Amino acid sequence: MNAALQPFGETFAQRQLRVRLEHSLDQKKLFAAIDADPELVGAGVVYIDANYTIVTLREFQPLCRIEPIKIILREPRQPTSSIQHAQDLSSTPRESQMLAEVLGASLSCGAALLSWVVIVGSTGAIPLTGGASSALTALSYSAFAASSLQCMNGLARVGIEARNPEFKDQIDSEEWYNTATTSLDVISLGGAAAAGFVTVRMVKTLHAQGMTIREALEGLSRRQRTRLTEEIVRMNKPGISNKMLKFLKRNGTVPKRYTKTQISHATKQQLKDALGAFFSFSGSASNGVVRTLAIGIYEEVQ
Amino acid sequence: MRRDAKEAADVQDISLYPPGMGAFLLATFCMLATHTCLLLSVYALYVQPIPNHEESAGLILAVGALSAFLVIHPSFLLTRAKPRSLRFLSALSTIYALFLLLVGMWSLYVADPLIYIAGIGLTTATVCRFIYRSSRIRLFSEHYVRLWGLLK
Numbered sequence: 254m255n256a257a258l259q260p261f262g263e264t265f266a267q268r269q270l271r272v273r274l275e276h277s278l279d280q281k282k283l284f285a286a287i288d289a290d291p292e293l294v295g296a297g298v299v300y301i302d303a304n305y306t307i308v309t310l311r312e313f314q315p316l317c318r319i320e321p322i323k324i325i326l327r328e329p330r331q332p333t334s335s336i337q338h339a340q341d342l343s344s345t346p347r348e349s350q351m352l353a354e355v356l357g358a359s360l361s362c363g364a365a366l367l368s369w370v371v372i373v374g375s376t377g378a379i380p381l382t383g384g385a386s387s388a389l390t391a392l393s394y395s396a397f398a399a400s401s402l403q404c405m406n407g408l409a410r411v412g413i414e415a416r417n418p419e420f421k422d423q424i425d426s427e428e429w430y431n432t433a434t435t436s437l438d439v440i441s442l443g444g445a446a447a448a449g450f451v452t453v454r455m456v457k458t459l460h461a462q463g464m465t466i467r468e469a470l471e472g473l474s475r476r477q478r479t480r481l482t483e484e485i486v487r488m489n490k491p492g493i494s495n496k497m498l499k500f501l502k503r504n505g506t507v508p509k510r511y512t513k514t515q516i517s518h519a520t521k522q523q524l525k526d527a528l529g530a531f532f533s534f535s536g537s538a539s540n541g542v543v544r545t546l547a548i549g550i551y552e553e554v555q
Numbered sequence: 556m557r558r559d560a561k562e563a564a565d566v567q568d569i570s571l572y573p574p575g576m577g578a579f580l581l582a583t584f585c586m587l588a589t590h591t592c593l594l595l596s597v598y599a600l601y602v603q604p605i606p607n608h609e610e611s612a613g614l615i616l617a618v619g620a621l622s623a624f625l626v627i628h629p630s631f632l633l634t635r636a637k638p639r640s641l642r643f644l645s646a647l648s649t650i651y652a653l654f655l656l657l658v659g660m661w662s663l664y665v666a667d668p669l670i671y672i673a674g675i676g677l678t679t680a681t682v683c684r685f686i687y688r689s690s691r692i693r694l695f696s697e698h699y700v701r702l703w704g705l706l707k
Contacts, residue, residue: 362584369580369630394631401587401627402619408591412672416599429612433619 266306274300280310287324297323354414358407364441365404368397399440406434479510573702575695582686583630585679586644589651590626592676594618596658599669636700645687652680 263271274280287293297313313321413421424430486498486507493501501507625647629640659673686692 362587365587366580366584369583397631398623398627402623404584405587405591405594405622406619408588409595412591412595416595416668416672424611424615427612430615433616 263308264306266304267308270300270302270306271308274308274310284311291317293322293324294318295322297321299323299325301325301327303328350418351411351414354407354411358404358411361400361407362404365397365400368400368441395440396443399437403434403437403441406437482508482510485511573695573698575689575691575693575698578686578689578691579630579633579695582644582683582692585683585686586626586630586648589648589655589676589680589683590622592672592679593651593655594622595672596655596669596676599667599672600658633696634699636702638696638700641687641692641696645684648680648683648687652677652684655680 284298287296287298295314295316295318298310299307300310301307313323315321410421483498486493486501498507502509626644629643629647632640633644655673655676659670659677661667662670662673
């Protein structure tokens with residue numbers, strides 16, 4: 254087994270399997286048969302038993318080719334005919350695809366759930382973020398619609414994979430489908446970026462007043478809240494003078510200070526937004542734009 | 556003391572998470588799952604096999620837009636003080652449940668594996684129907700009517 258994958262050496266099961274194979278399998282004959290085929294000369298040989306214990310019988314040797322090639326020998330999980338075993342093996346990639354679809358659907362639906370939480374909460378955050386929430390809600394609406402559609406797409410893909418995998422393969426190869434899912438990804442990531450931006454702004458505002466997120470969640474003193482409120486007003490109305498600020502406070506246009514719960518709730522809201530952004534990003538990374546970008550960067554380095 | 560009481564009243568007015576939020580989130584996700592099961596059933600019963608690529612592209616994109624219009628937008632409107640959409644979603648979940656019940660019965664009769672999809676869809680549609688008729692979701696809706704009334 255590869256040393257990188259097996260840092261602590263072979264397990265007991267692997268040693269047992271290796272001993273069993275030494276007695277039951279003529280490995281020299283097997284390797285000679287493999288090397289007799291010019292396409293397979295020097296191929297690595299891996300053996301997987303019924304309990305999914307894996308041992309490498311021979312590492313790849315770059316004799317006639319540089320790209321590694323491995324032959325995998327796999328025992329059936331239970332006694333079965335050779336034809337049935339071959340059929341089972343040919344359907345295995347679909348099993349792994351089903352798992353990937355279920356994972357993708359879970360991530361998309363997790364992101365959609367958090368988008369809903371943002372939508373539900375953003376109305377209440379409007380006073381504290383001084384209107385930023387209105388813009389955020391517009392962006393969140395697009396993001397949650399996109400992530401809800403992605404969630405539905407994920408669920409539908411699971412259903413199609415179970416019932417008609419050929420159709421899923423067909424739409425996967427369609428350009429319009431890839432463009433549509435990429436667009437949904439971009440919209441979701443746009444919402445995630447907006448949430449991230451507002452979160453960073455909130456953290457900066459708190460830090461400017463020497464406060465931490467934990468303090469904001471636990472509750473600030475009256476004086477701290479007054480200072481924070483003034484800072485938020487100054488941020489939303491750049492260049493405002495002290496005189497004008499006092500006038501607006503007296504006038505009731507801006508609040509004197511936000512309540513403990515307002516600040517605590519808005520902070521929690523922003524943390525949830527950040528979490529939503531993370532989920533959107535993860536969903537995209539699993540099968541969307543971010544993953545495509547990562548491949549692009551890899552090729553560029555090459 | 557009086558000031559604290561006033562602050563508490565303000566907080567109550569603009570609390571971020573209203574009562575019934577969990578019910579709303581659950582109903583929305585059940586509605587998405589129901590809609591997906593319904594689409595899969597329609598696809599299996601009427602559309603399959605899709606004749607050519609152009610038709611499948613147009614069809615799937617149209618279905619996506621329709622889904623947003625039917626399920627996602629009314630749920631959003633609920634958080635924007637439009638209690639009408641609650642009645643719409645309740646009626647929609649009933650229609651979906653009836654359709655999926657018919658699909659389930661047919662699948663059972665012809666022993667088609669579609670029964671699993673129809674069964675899941677019927678379950679989620681029933682959950683939706685119960686939630687959209689519950690007092691929790693009505694409280695949720697009323698909260699937003701009150702909140703948007705305050706912001707006007």
